[in-house]
Amino acid sequence: MTESIPGTAPRRGIEGQRGEARRNVALASDNISRMREALASYDRELERGAHLAPLVRHRLSVRRQEIADFLAATVATKGVST
Numbered sequence: 001m002t003e004s005i006p007g008t009a010p011r012r013g014i015e016g017q018r019g020e021a022r023r024n025v026a027l028a029s030d031n032i033s034r035m036r037e038a039l040a041s042y043d044r045e046l047e048r049g050a051h052l053a054p055l056v057r058h059r060l061s062v063r064r065q066e067i068a069d070f071l072a073a074t075v076a077t078k079g080v081s082t
Contacts, residue, residue, distance in 0.1 A: 027074060035067050042067075 042064035
């Protein structure tokens with residue numbers, strides 16, 4: 001599956017795993033920027049949460065946290081400049 005708008009469908013890697021769950025995700029500055037853009041998009045959607053169904057809001061929150069955790073763990077430990 002692919003994701004055109006954050007929150008519409010989870011991105012899946014080669015083996016059905018989300019990209020950030022795999023260890024071979026390239027930490028190029030472009031990928032890091034895209035992940036940060038996705039976080040900002042999720043934040044905007046969650047701020048407008050009154051229009052979201054509870055399950056959708058939960059999934060957006062979980063996905064947002066997964067990306068944030070991945071960036072915190074990898075960018076900080078790999079010494080990638082952003």
